[in-house]
Amino acid sequence: MDFDLSEEQRLLKDSIDGLLKSSYDFEARKKYRAEKGGYSKAIWGKFAEQGLLGLPFSEDDDGFGAGPIETMIVMEALGRNLVIEPYLDTVVLGGGFLRRGSSEQRAAHLPGIIDGSKTLAFAQLERDSRYDLGDVTTSAKKSGSGYVLNGEKFVAGHGDTAGTIIVTARTAGGQRDVKGVGVFVVPANAKGVDTRGYETQDGSRAADIKLSNVEVGADAVIGHAEAGLSIVNQVVDDARIALCAEAVGAMEEALKISVEYIKERKQFGVAIGSFQALQHRAADMFTALETARSMSYLASMASSFTDLDERAKTVAAAKVQIGRSARFIGQSGVHLHGGIGVTMEYRIGHYFKRLTMIDHQFGDTDFHLARIAAMGGVVG
Incomplete structure (x- = not known):
């Protein structure tokens, strides 16, 4: 190919x-x-x-x-x-x-x-929902031609600076029902929207958002008010594909700066890169990177699959490999740098943090491995 x-x-x-x-x-x-x-x-x-x-x-x-x-x-x-x-x-x-x-x-x-x-933010995560996109307790009650939203969302990326927030809210059914989830476009300055922003571990920003009797019109609904979960699944899979690519870029740079470091750092009068054990570790990091890269390419191609189940399965498989490679490369990069690898002054620790965050965004390795098993494995 x-x-x-x-x-x-x-x-x-x-x-x-x-x-x-x-x-x-x-x-x-x-x-x-x-x-x-x-x-x-x-x-x-x-x-x-x-x-x-x-x-x-x-x-x-x-x-x-x-x-x-x-x-x-x-x-x-x-x-x-x-x-x-x-x-x-x-x-x-x-x-x-x-x-x-x-x-x-x-x-x-x-x-x-x-x-x-x-700029926009996606407010989906709730206190007990973890990685389940359909676990929604935030409510959207019908009021005239519009809706009234109540609930709390957590760790919405850049939610404290976004002018518009995309919110998932339940219009019908129970907490984890597939049907009854709507997607709403909410102005960040709407009455009843309370936002608390903070810095995340990887140096980015996120916000916890409380919705108290927030009124929106019927034109705020994306798709059907009770059938929005299928849209959420597709868009989040797009985000997972994008995160896989971001992780490949971060892993590539983490490997590059780690190899540069062991070529320059000297111990016992010689560069530590001359030690066979460290050479083997760098080679293993390269293998993990290229394996992740191939899965990222596959996930990007899967974006155009018309079979949504196959699309979801392929993206989950990519996220599993990306998570494994990211953890190995991030940890190995820190190990090759020694103690300074975890200081704020050295780049490698920041790459490790971002790779760790990517692994946990929209489902970690274990979560997606379980998804693949539930869908019958990667071979259909």
Whole structure:
């Protein structure tokens, strides 16, 4: 199978790599984290100027009509540079829901995403839901032609700076029923929305959000008010695919800086990279990286599968391998650096943290392994 990039895709890769190389080194990242909101608005504006924020949207919506491979290219670059801007939350997740929304919803929100003036957050996780997307207790009660939302959501990525929040809420049924989950577009400044933001372990931002009698209109519903879980599953699988690509980029850089370190660090008068045990460890890290990369490619291709069960199974398999490789490479990178690997001053510890967070986003290795088993294994 041909995995070579097209000319347009190579140009995209060169473009984002060039942008991040010139403006996103480790010291610059520290400064961006200290800015209001926890990321650089200037960098976000450059993403918009280069068309990165409009990549997955159709040309009819003034986007570029790009596919999953282009998203993979972008996410790998973001992973290599530990980018903290809300690309996943706004473009992949928020934009993913809106792409499946009405023409009016797309017209109201996509232009702002594309030009960089609007960011979004996905509020799904609840106190006891863990990785179950259908475990929803936040309620959406019918009120006239609209709805009233009540409940609490946790760890919504960049939820403290988003202008719009995508919220899952139960319109019917019990806590874990498949039917009865709706998806709602909620203005972050709506009356009754209380947001508490904080920094996460990997240097990004998240928020806990309380909804108290939040009123929204019928036009806030994406899809059908009682059948939104199928949309959630598809969009979250898109996010998992994007996270796999981001992890590959982060693993690639973690391996690179670890190999550079053992070539330079001397012990007993020689570079520690000359020790056979460390050479074997680096070789094992490379094997884990390439295995993860192949699964990331497969997951990106699975994005276009029409068989949703096969799509979900393939994405789960990719997330399993990504989680295993990420843990091994992250831990090995820290081990090769020794004690300084866990200090704030060295990059490797930050890559380890981000890779650990990626493993747990939308289901860790054990969760997806159990999913695959429940679906009959990877061979259908």
